[in-house]
Amino acid sequence: MSDFFTVSVLVATLASGIRLATPFLLSALGETIGQRAGVLNLGVEGVMLIGAYAAYITALRTGSVVAGVLAAMGAGALMGIVYAFITVVMHATQGISGIGIFLFGLGFTDLLFRHQVGTPVPIDGLRGLDMGGLSDLPVVGELFFQHSVLTYVAFALVPVVWFAMNRTTFGLNVRAVGETPEAADTLGVRVNVVRTQAIIIGNVMAGLAGGTLALDVGIFQQNLTSGQGFIAVALVYFGAWRSSGVMAGALLFGVVSSTVLQLKTLGIIVGANSTIAAMAPAILTIVVLVLVSRRIGAPSALTVPFERDN
Amino acid sequence: MALGQLSADPEEAAPELAAGRLARLLRPFVGIAVPATAAIAALLVGAAMLLAFGANPLVAYRELVTGAFGSADNLADTAVRAMPLALVGVGICIAFRTDVINIGGEGQIILGAIAATVTSMAFDDVPRALLVPMVIVAGAIGGGFWGAIPGALKAYAGVNEILSTIMMNLVAFHLLSFLLQDLLIEPGDIKIQQTRRLSENADLPLLPGGTRLHVGVLIAILVAVLGYLLLFRSALGMRLRSVGHNPDASQYAGMAVRKSITQALAFSGACCGIAGAVLVFGSESHRLIGEGGAAAFTQNAGFNGIVAALFGALHPIFTVPASFLFGGMLTGGSDMQRATQVPAALVVALNGVVVVFVVGSLRLRDRLRTWAGGISSYGGRA
Numbered sequence: 297m298s299d300f301f302t303v304s305v306l307v308a309t310l311a312s313g314i315r316l317a318t319p320f321l322l323s324a325l326g327e328t329i330g331q332r333a334g335v336l337n338l339g340v341e342g343v344m345l346i347g348a349y350a351a352y353i354t355a356l357r358t359g360s361v362v363a364g365v366l367a368a369m370g371a372g373a374l375m376g377i378v379y380a381f382i383t384v385v386m387h388a389t390q391g392i393s394g395i396g397i398f399l400f401g402l403g404f405t406d407l408l409f410r411h412q413v414g415t416p417v418p419i420d421g422l423r424g425l426d427m428g429g430l431s432d433l434p435v436v437g438e439l440f441f442q443h444s445v446l447t448y449v450a451f452a453l454v455p456v457v458w459f460a461m462n463r464t465t466f467g468l469n470v471r472a473v474g475e476t477p478e479a480a481d482t483l484g485v486r487v488n489v490v491r492t493q494a495i496i497i498g499n500v501m502a503g504l505a506g507g508t509l510a511l512d513v514g515i516f517q518q519n520l521t522s523g524q525g526f527i528a529v530a531l532v533y534f535g536a537w538r539s540s541g542v543m544a545g546a547l548l549f550g551v552v553s554s555t556v557l558q559l560k561t562l563g564i565i566v567g568a569n570s571t572i573a574a575m576a577p578a579i580l581t582i583v584v585l586v587l588v589s590r591r592i593g594a595p596s597a598l599t600v601p602f603e604r605d606n
Numbered sequence: 607m608a609l610g611q612l613s614a615d616p617e618e619a620a621p622e623l624a625a626g627r628l629a630r631l632l633r634p635f636v637g638i639a640v641p642a643t644a645a646i647a648a649l650l651v652g653a654a655m656l657l658a659f660g661a662n663p664l665v666a667y668r669e670l671v672t673g674a675f676g677s678a679d680n681l682a683d684t685a686v687r688a689m690p691l692a693l694v695g696v697g698i699c700i701a702f703r704t705d706v707i708n709i710g711g712e713g714q715i716i717l718g719a720i721a722a723t724v725t726s727m728a729f730d731d732v733p734r735a736l737l738v739p740m741v742i743v744a745g746a747i748g749g750g751f752w753g754a755i756p757g758a759l760k761a762y763a764g765v766n767e768i769l770s771t772i773m774m775n776l777v778a779f780h781l782l783s784f785l786l787q788d789l790l791i792e793p794g795d796i797k798i799q800q801t802r803r804l805s806e807n808a809d810l811p812l813l814p815g816g817t818r819l820h821v822g823v824l825i826a827i828l829v830a831v832l833g834y835l836l837l838f839r840s841a842l843g844m845r846l847r848s849v850g851h852n853p854d855a856s857q858y859a860g861m862a863v864r865k866s867i868t869q870a871l872a873f874s875g876a877c878c879g880i881a882g883a884v885l886v887f888g889s890e891s892h893r894l895i896g897e898g899g900a901a902a903f904t905q906n907a908g909f910n911g912i913v914a915a916l917f918g919a920l921h922p923i924f925t926v927p928a929s930f931l932f933g934g935m936l937t938g939g940s941d942m943q944r945a946t947q948v949p950a951a952l953v954v955a956l957n958g959v960v961v962v963f964v965v966g967s968l969r970l971r972d973r974l975r976t977w978a979g980g981i982s983s984y985g986g987r988a
Contacts, residue, residue: 338709338768342958382962382965382966386966386967386969387969388962388965388966388968388969389965389968391707391709391768392707392912392916392961392965393961393962393965393966395709395909395912395958395961396958396959396960396961396962396965397958397962398909398958399906399909399910399913399954399955399957399958399961400955400957400958400959400962401958402954402955402958403951403952403953403954403955403956403957403958404951404955404958406949406951406954406955407655407948407949407951407952407954407955410949410951411659411947411948411949518951519899519901523772523775523776526769526772526776527776529768529769529772530769530772530773533766533769567787567788568783568784568787568788569784571780571781571783571784571787572780572784574780575776575777575780575781577776578773578774578776578777578780579773579777581769581773582759582765582770582773582774585759585765585766585769585770585773586759586763586765589763589764589765589766
């Protein structure tokens with residue numbers, strides 16, 4: 297155990313925790329915006345898979361990471377349009393249609409991968425930035441200044457999302473249609489338009505989160521996300537629909553995952569015991585859900601479709 | 607204006623009458639509008655994908671259907687594949703009718719499988735006539751326990767069951783992996799995540815006919831009938847559906863809403879747990895195998911069972927033929943892959959499309975039903 301408590305190992309663990317938190321943070325922030333508008337998207341997992349595959353195949357074919365990132369966001373936007381149609385126009389039950397999106401993403405990306413690629417070919421993925429002197433600083437450099445650009449984007453989005461939700465007309469409208477769509481409608485807010493926008497933004501972020509994951513590991517495989525999208529949805533509850541809370545949750549999950557990995561690498565937890573440690577994030581989520589459920593209310597109109605009574 | 611009513615305006619009277627007659631004619635078909643729309647839409651989406659992959663959709667679908675239903679052996683394989691779907695599907699009917707969204711089928715299958723496996727290991731020598739029922743009941747208890755936890759958390763602590771059941775799945779995946787690397791692993795040098803060959807006395811007996819079809823199919827049908835009786839022919843089921851329809855009114859009427867929610871998820875989990883036991887003791891290896899990930903063991907039945915239940919209009923009896931259909935897609939998928947080189951994962955993607963179209967077309971069905979002069983009987987969020 298003493299192997300773990302050395303400065304270099306702790307710093308490495310925390311730094312990789314921040315890296316692992318990135319996909320959680322991007323997708324959960326996006327889901328926050330959608331839920332604030334009253335739309336639950338349980339299909340984040342499927343959208344992440346589609347984004348991951350889009351990023352992977354684009355980066356593989358073009359050799360460009362930037363193109364991969366754009367493809368992931370584009371794929372997310374497409375899924376957003378589909379999901380908006382299903383839930384906003386067709387009023388489909390949100391929890392269950394999300395499962396449909398998940399199954400579709402799971403099967404569709406597996407299908408494309410087997411058909412277009414077959415055996416896994418690694419790609420040149422994301423690289424950490426080199427910020428000269430900053431990156432070379434002891435401790436702080438490794439912790440904060442050697443990450444990939446998408447990690448900085450994700451964390452920069454935390455205040456951006458907060459500002460957009462709380463200090464802009466768009467954010468006001470989003471919150472209004474999520475809490476009291478009838479009142480918002482009376483005031484001339486186009487409820488379904490705002491919801492569609494929020495869904496598309498959320499899905500672009502989920503696609504980007506998947507893309508980050510694929511570009512980070514430099515590979516795609518069936519079910520690459522392995523439940524991360526579902527955890528992202530839980531993180532929204534965990535963070536009580538606030539971007540700072542969501543960030544705390546994402547960091548917690550990232551650091552717990554990196555700690556488990558590190559303890560395994562160091563041989564401190566061996567063999568089967570690591571699977572027990574791997575349960576920690578899920579159990580933690582359940583505990584937190586128990587603690588927050590009664591205190592903080594979800595947006596009042598979450599999962600409720602809107603239709604004007606004539 | 608209510609359709610079918612005579613209009614005061616003579617200009618409009620004639621089409622109104624015609625519409626009323628048409629509505630009366632169509633009324634019996636409204637019930638199948640949803641699955642029919644969903645199936646046709648999914649087939650079209652699938653055909654588009656097949657075309658995009660350069661395969662002939664007609665050939666692909668012919669291979670799929672032949673592979674699924676073309677011979678006695680294929681039919682038996684389809685039935686074997688359908689059993690877990692039907693069992694999970696019945697559980698989904700019970701939960702969804704109570705307006706509890708159970709996404710935890712995967713975890714409940716695993717806990718049922720673990721409980722059944724441990725039971726068979728503990729009672730190796732109990733005769734088959736006793737051990738088979740014992741492992742099935744153990745599966746039900748294991749899955750029921752795993753379902754009751756999120757049920758109670760929802761009922762008494764207000765925890766969103768969609769999230770808690772997903773987390774329970776993750777815990778179950780790791781628990782399975784742990785047990786198969788440690789306590790339950792086959793003794794010896796080979797470190798594969800699987801148990802030893804379990805007691806022969808717990809093997810689900812094969813049905814006559816020389817196929818792989820085993821007694822699990824009868825268990826699935828029995829559970830579906832029991833599920834139907836529970837939901838639609840018992841006071842308990844009446845209470846569950848009432849809570850699903852309107853929890854506030856049920857509370858006001860003196861029904862135990864919290865208890866009902868817990869019970870619904872426990873029953874739902876029990877059905878999934880039986881599926882887990884059937885997957886272990888109806889398998890050809892007669893082992894609990896975790897190698898290749900938990901989804902390789904559950905065959906994603908925890909999710910695909912939702913598809914079957916929705917396709918069966920959340921009715922336990924109709925869920926059985928729906929499961930058979932989806933079991934057929936899963937078995938036929940590999941034949942399709944062989945003939946057209948399009949990966950069988952297409953079927954998983956199509957299952958997702960079916961879910962989306964089923965829940966997307968419920969509104970259409972309700973409109974049709976209003977139009978045809980019936981009442982919407984769909985309770986809850988489903």
